[in-house]
Amino acid sequence: MAALATAVAAAAAAQQQNDSCSSTAGAGRQFQNWKMKADQAKKVEFIRTAEKLKTQLANIEKDKNGHLYNRKSDFRVEYSILEELEHSMTVSRKTEKAKILQQLSKIQNNVKRLQQQLKDVKPTPEFVDKLKEMMEEVENAVNAFKEEQRQIYEQLLKEEKTAINELSVFERKVELWALGSSTSEKVLKLPSARVSVDKTLENHLPEEVVEFERFLQRTGGRQGGWDDYDHQNFLKVWTKHKGRLSYVDEALEYLCGRTKEDIEKHDKWYQEFLILHERKKESIKKWKEKQQQEKEGNLKEKQKSEKMLKEEWLHHEEAQKQKAEEERKRQQAAIEAWKKQKAIAFAMEQASQVKLEEEKEKKHQKEHQRQCHMKLLSERYTLQKKEKEELEKLEKEKREEAEKEERKRIAAEEITKFQERDLHKLELRILQKQAKEVEKREKEKRLAKLREKVEMHVTRDRSRLYRPTKGWEERVKGVGPRASEPLLRIPRRAVPAWRQGL
Incomplete structure (x- = not known):
């Protein structure tokens, strides 16, 4: 039996060594298969949930149409308004559906185009850059689609929450109408009873717990007076930044309608909430320890009483044992014979049991190695992804810094060019102005010289006004008096050449 167990152990060790070598090679394939199975399970679950919701929607629409489009209803006027609202919402839903289908078809076309490119791979830098x-185009389109849908879902959740609150208020009003005045009086009496109960509890609760509850009542509950949506977004951003003040700018993006002062006040409230909550937990822990100590004291007393009862029972048991011992000796002989017969069968069974246990241990070790390897792969993938994201972030920051420096340099060059252009224009204007002034002075000099040449100084002679002109003297030079001859023609004044023909 020992030799058989040794041989089995040696064979198991050799098989384990071979399996450890082959498990590393097949771990990648197992991880891929496991990931594909998980994705397939998620898809099936999503489709099942979608079908279930689709069936519920059909039933709700059927009930709604039964009430909404009932022509014999007494509230037909109000229902007509609901019909118009239903029609407009149906149109908007169809439009949104068409838009989403268009976006999905665009993403699908991009993915198909990428798959076509991957079929004919070329090891060139241009092809790699193109891929x-x-x-990046497909990823940006998918991210934009996800972000748009996330914003739509958040808006719908806000509207749903508002509608639920309004419905709860209306239901409460209807209940109050149904209960009548007597119930209203009971409702008014409830706060006083609650105050008395709270005072009774405060007398028995630790001081830290009472202080924490008073703080919650004073500040608006476990959310500081905020609604659940805003408080959850605040906690998400606050946890991401670990309480540092740099979270305020990012929190303003998630908390629409909240100012920076509101977030700072809520931050102070949350810090005080954490301190008081921690005190409350420590107080409860101390209270539990005290209760445990009291419980242990009671248990010790109980054990002491049980020990006394046990001693009395032992005395009675001793007498019974003596009788049983004689009976046992009689049966011992028969049992020894039976044991000898079962010894051989037990030995064989023990050998098979050892073999099964060794196989089970071997299987357990294989499973443990596989889990360790999968864990290492997962941690390595997470680390690589984190390093890649950090590198991309650093590259993005460097690229943005380089672009910022380039813009500064271009702006400085443009400013210098504009300043040089303005200076050049100013110099041209000054030169033009000086040239005009020089030209004006030269023109004045020329005009002065011309005036000096043309200008004449003539003395006044009044007698020349009634003296005959040179032309008249030449005309009458050869003409004498002829009084004896008849006058044949009437003398006329000569017509100047420049007036002839006018």
């Missing part, structure tokens, strides 16, 4: 650009 990278196409992958």
